[in-house]
Amino acid sequence: MALALAGCGSGHDAASDQIANGERVFQRCTACHTIGQYATDTDGPNLYGVVGGPIGERRPRFSYTAGLKALGGTWDAKRMDRWLANPRGMVPGTTMGFAGLPNPQERADVIAYLSTQGP
Template sequence: MTRHIALGVMLLLAGCARDDREARRRATGPNAVLADYLRVADAGAGGRSFAACAACRTVRQNAPDAGGPNLYGVMGKPVTGASARFAYTAALQSVGGVWTPARMDRWLRSPAAFAPGTRMAFAGIADPLERADVIVFLSSQGPTR
């Protein structure tokens, strides 16, 4: 009986999350742009999406790099400056600039298009709301600015 109740609660919560996502998507309005998605973005949802990245990335202060650089405090840092210890590819080094929401959105949409020749083996995130969620999550992971 307890298993059935737990399963019912999980299904109910999954349904609520889906409804919230759709409500947030509707709130962006027609012809939404990045600013619209960022306005309704959810750092908690972004953290759940980022969990898929956790095999190669971390966002903990002073944590070592893994397969990729530690992304603690990445927003506002140079594109190749999230970690002084990580060996960035020439592809990323040639991009220059700092991580802004717009740049992170382009990177998350398609790392290969953002920095042709990158070693990042990740196709990207097609959903603009999910990208905005991840951007807001990453923005929340770092020192207070």
């Protein structure tokens, strides 16, 4: 029984560790993206509320590419994973200059973090 209780109260769980790692990985994205609720768009759109939001129209003042607008739908975890793996492979002609995150765990962590940043 002592072993079962040893982890209790440690303040760490897999979900919070994943979110923290996602926040660290997301630092690579801050060269072009902001994440604060009231932050402005920069070279890329502000990503506050991106998970669950519409693709290519979420930030009305940002100039999304025609390919991204044509994709339509919402940013769910599956689509976000595909996008983060290879933006240009998913949407040819995108102006996003990021080559992608090849590591599936890093993508999952970033998606977990982004999911906490919004309504």
